Amino acid sequence: MQDLLEQITVCIERGKVNGKSPYPPDMRGQDGADELVSKALGAGVPATDILERALIIGMGNVGQKFSENKVFVPDLLMSAKAMTAAMKHLKPFFESGQAKHKGTFILGTVQGDLHDIGKNLVGMVMEGGGWKVVDLGVDVSAEKFLEALKQNPGSVVGLSALLTTTMVNMEKTVKLLKQHDAKATVLVGGAPLTNEFAKKIGADAYSPDPQGALNYLTDRHSRN
Amino acid sequence: MLGRDTKRVAMTARERFQYLMNFEPVDRLPILEWATWWDKTIARWRNEGLPAHLVDAGEIREYFGQDCYRQLWISPRKATLPSAPAHGRGIVTSLAEYEGIKEHLYPEAIDVQRAREYANRQAAGNMVVWVTLEGFFWYPRTLLGIENHLTAFYERPETVHAMNQDLLDFLVRMLDVLCAVCRPDFMTFAEDMSYHNGPMVSKALFDEFMAPYYRQIVPKLHGYGIIPFIDTDGRTEDLVPWFAEVGIDGFLPMERQAGCDIVALRREYPRLRIIGGYDKMIMTNGEDALRREFERILPVMRQGGYIPGVDHQTPPGVSLSEYRTYLKLLTEYCDKAAS
Numbered sequence: 001m002q003d004l005l006e007q008i009t010v011c012i013e014r015g016k017v018n019g020k021s022p023y024p025p026d027m028r029g030q031d032g033a034d035e036l037v038s039k040a041l042g043a044g045v046p047a048t049d050i051l052e053r054a055l056i057i058g059m060g061n062v063g064q065k066f067s068e069n070k071v072f073v074p075d076l077l078m079s080a081k082a083m084t085a086a087m088k089h090l091k092p093f094f095e096s097g098q099a100k101h102k103g104t105f106i107l108g109t110v111q112g113d114l115h116d117i118g119k120n121l122v123g124m125v126m127e128g129g130g131w132k133v134v135d136l137g138v139d140v141s142a143e144k145f146l147e148a149l150k151q152n153p154g155s156v157v158g159l160s161a162l163l164t165t166t167m168v169n170m171e172k173t174v175k176l177l178k179q180h181d182a183k184a185t186v187l188v189g190g191a192p193l194t195n196e197f198a199k200k201i202g203a204d205a206y207s208p209d210p211q212g213a214l215n216y217l218t219d220r221h222s223r224n
Numbered sequence: 225m226l227g228r229d230t231k232r233v234a235m236t237a238r239e240r241f242q243y244l245m246n247f248e249p250v251d252r253l254p255i256l257e258w259a260t261w262w263d264k265t266i267a268r269w270r271n272e273g274l275p276a277h278l279v280d281a282g283e284i285r286e287y288f289g290q291d292c293y294r295q296l297w298i299s300p301r302k303a304t305l306p307s308a309p310a311h312g313r314g315i316v317t318s319l320a321e322y323e324g325i326k327e328h329l330y331p332e333a334i335d336v337q338r339a340r341e342y343a344n345r346q347a348a349g350n351m352v353v354w355v356t357l358e359g360f361f362w363y364p365r366t367l368l369g370i371e372n373h374l375t376a377f378y379e380r381p382e383t384v385h386a387m388n389q390d391l392l393d394f395l396v397r398m399l400d401v402l403c404a405v406c407r408p409d410f411m412t413f414a415e416d417m418s419y420h421n422g423p424m425v426s427k428a429l430f431d432e433f434m435a436p437y438y439r440q441i442v443p444k445l446h447g448y449g450i451i452p453f454i455d456t457d458g459r460t461e462d463l464v465p466w467f468a469e470v471g472i473d474g475f476l477p478m479e480r481q482a483g484c485d486i487v488a489l490r491r492e493y494p495r496l497r498i499i500g501g502y503d504k505m506i507m508t509n510g511e512d513a514l515r516r517e518f519e520r521i522l523p524v525m526r527q528g529g530y531i532p533g534v535d536h537q538t539p540p541g542v543s544l545s546e547y548r549t550y551l552k553l554l555t556e557y558c559d560k561a562a563s
Contacts, residue, residue, distance in 0.1 A: 015378070021379070022378075022379065023378040023379055024378075067421075069421065069422050069462075071426075072423065072424060072425050072426045072429070073374050073424040073425065074374040074375060074377050074378060074424075074425060074426075074429065075426075077371060077374050077375050078375060078378055081375070114310075114311035114312070115311070115312065116311075116312055116370075117312065117370050117371065118419070120371065138311070164262075164504065164505075164536075164537075164539035164540070164541070165262050165264050165539065165540050168541065191419060191420045191457075191458065191481070191482065192481060192505070194481075208420065208421060209421060
């Protein structure tokens, strides 16, 4: 079983989606995350083990390397594709309650901003870290974030902005969410942001990269 | 270093640019806002006294007393090309689909009338002409969409190469057409291939998918006497040596917030041309902060080959009064750097 889990980890980390995928070239013709997760389930490996002992580890490894500029955006995207192929097999176990997410992460790009690659990368890493991601898309109003939080009580909210013209809209959103629930956790990220700005608008944390956001929540989770 | 030993004689905008970019003495540094302003910034300034009849960015630049620059953009798209369904999405997903839309790409004409008009003003010395071409990272992204483009390097490499080969052929043809009418003083490749932590792609991907095409177009540009710049937002330090290998001379906008340090970069690359580099995020912090930022970049201003400017567009949080203070100090330091 351990060998199979290690192979799945490698597939996630290196972005090997399935047997037909031409990437990475040195794994051409080999099974990918899709086939290996299916095999593991068929062999009786619990879904929770596949998630925690293979998928989360593989995605964590690539996320960490991305933070350190050892791999780049295309690599992270390929890993996310492999993760999606794997998660397809685990979906029924989440639906039945046999497997559980670490929490729900509501995500969106704030009002006025249409950029989504940064947001999407955060979503991929959070999902790879075992979180259920509710992606509200781009140009999301403060009210829409609030509505999503009401529908998913106890969720963490992540706000993204790329532009100096739209980062100001984060403040309104944070204020509205905190008015609704002072204990709501709100993370912010995006090119023009800083720690100082995050503190000034009342956000709980700023992360310069996706793995930083995941690490923040993991640390907080382990303290509680 | 830049100042003339003898009494300074006023230069034309074009002379000033040419001398500066050759690291030769100038009367003062060019005063230039290389990027147009955000609509929100202009809307705010209109309420604060910017005349309503000024619409064109060139007119606004001249209203603020800036040097006269005009930009031409040679687009590889015809007006018939379908739009992407949403921001960041593509219009094709495969080589076959790309072949299917090629009739909407690569027009065989440019705006010759405008180029001729600019050439006349350029010849009189009153205007610096800048042409923008789409780069070999930017262009396939506009066709494939952001995420599909990034994974295409691994999953559909032949598609990316086909697009870039066609782009190269188009740019070479259009440069000849343009330069028969007007030879730009400098050019920028629109790229945006970095973000706030560095390049979006690895050096290996750059070497495989972009460098071969740059190696063919850059000598052509140099042959026409055009200085090639890369326009890429975000943290660009790592990209400077990559592009230096293919002959690129300069970079803009060098965003401070993303960690770009033009003083350090110049120590490592003494002949690197730079435009921008002034931290836009401090523009609301008062005159002392604005002055400190000018003092930070003054050593590079004195070295030549550098036009100071806001490191991307002026944020809408900046009032017209604050922008005027910035311009007052810019003028002061552009003079000081040449003295």
